[in-house]
Amino acid sequence: MSALLTLEEAQRRLLALAPETGTAPVDIHPRITGNRYLARDMVALRTQPAADLSAMDGYAIAPGRGPWRRVGESRAGAPFGGALEPGQCVRISTGAHMPPGSESVLIQENAQVDGDMVTASELPAPGRHVRKAGFDFRQGDCILARGTACTPATLALAVAAGHANLPLVEPPRIAVLDSGDELVPPGQPCGTHQIPASNGVMLGAMLHPLVGAVEALGPVADDRAALAAALKRAEDSHILVTSGGASVGDHDLIQQALKDWGATIAFWKVAIKPGKPLMVATREASWGRQVILGLPGNPVSSFVTAFLFALPLVRAAMGDASPLPRAVTMRAAEPLPAVGKRREFLRAVSNGGEVRLAGSQDSSALGALAAADCLIDRPAGSPAVSIGEPVCVFALGNG
Structure with missing residues (x-):
């Protein structure tokens, strides 16, 4: 039997399979912040700032120790129309153009004003309180790299650089299939041999903030015909996430159903706890490669593997340059x-830089997972x- 894959190797192999979803230009507006990513590098169409600007309210002064005669004003959007001669200054506001001939800004707190004459109680150094042209970026600079997330700050930068729209990766289409003879749809009466089908709802809720709509295909019984019908409905999905039935027991039918559907198993089993029976498969569709991620049926195992694999896969398909969760x-x-021999991920509660176990670490314990x-x-x-002692921790902000 082949050795179990390490977490890092399994994540590397999975992310290398991330499906391509296409790109589209999207007008810049507040609603695209969150989970959209740039499809290519973006360069500045203009220089920012386009000229030397004042960083403070005060007086733009010509070189020298003063006094200076005030000869006008420079306001944001209304620059002084001339150039300063020695011994001259203009009243200036934050963000206004520095007039030609000016050297620095005498802030108003250090200015002593008598009519049109201005003297300095504290002389600014040359260039002080001046934002030099192009100090933020210059035309032609790469301002945002491919894979950068759309955040309020990156949107502002793109607009400041002269852009009206962004080339964004299209979100993938995602389906979730939970399977098992013991599963009963939410709210339906359960026999003692049955359980409510919670995994499909849980996985859909984890994926929804990334892509919006997630198609629910279950719960589906452990029946080859029922599974085949469910898989038929997933043919347009870029990513199919299954839960349950991925092992090779007598009643674990997902692997065979996927093979019958035309999928090829890429790898199986990872050296983690919970989540060992993780499975990854691919299938060639008319429009490209589909990726199937088979998660364990135990709810905690399903959650942990979704956090470590499903969410990063979806982020990678969306164009995220850094899709893996970050530890603190x-x-x-x-x-x-x-x-022991498998890497463990313990459900825990953090408080003030400390962390303790949330409760039972059994892979079926939803109470501890919810806490x-x-x-x-x-x-x-x-x-x-x-x-x-220090430990590494992943925050569960839905990934």
Whole structure:
């Protein structure tokens, strides 16, 4: 039997398969902030600032120690019409053009004014309080790299650089299929041999903030004909996320159903806990490559693998240049045991830089998962951790 893949290797292989969804120019407006990403590098169409500007309210002064005679005013949008001669100054406001012949800005707090004459209680150094032309960016500079997220700041930068629209990667179409004979649709009566189908709702809720609509295909019984019908409905999806049935037991039919559908298994099983029976497959559609991500059926395993694999895959398909979750360091608020051969992700609660377990670490314990706001990352073979020792943590802000 082949060795289990490490988390990093499995993520690398998965992200390399991210489907291409196309690009489109989108007019810049506030609603595109969030989960849209640039399809290509963008260059500045203009220089910012286009001229030397004042960074403070005060007086633009000619070189020298003064006094200076005030000969006019420069306001934002209404520059002084001439050039300064030695011994002259103009009243200037923040963001206004520095007139030719001026050297620095004497801020109003350091200016002593007597009629039209201005003297300095504290002389500014040459160039002081001046925003030089092009200090932010110049025409032709690369201002935003491919894969940059649309944020309020990046939108402002694009507009300042002269752009009215952005080349954005189109969101992928996503379907979620949860399967199992024991599953009952939400709200339906359950026998003692049945459970409510919570995974489809959970996965859809995790993916919805990224792409909006997510097509729900389940719950589906462990039946080859039912699975084939559900997969038929997923033929237009860029990414299909399944939950349950990805193993190779007598009643685990997803792998065979996918093969019957024309999919090829890319890899299977990752050395993590929970989430070992993760499966990745691909299928060639008329419009390109589909990616199928098979998650375990236990709800906590499904959540953790969705966090580590499904969300990064969707971000990568959307053009995100850094799709993987980022860890931070916190202090353990309680002892943690040594780790075995598989990397563990413990459901936990953080508070003031400290972190403690949220409750039961069983892969079916939804109560502890709902209480958790983070995952503690415990590498394989890690020794026991004492109170106060550092641990790596992933915040669970839906990915």
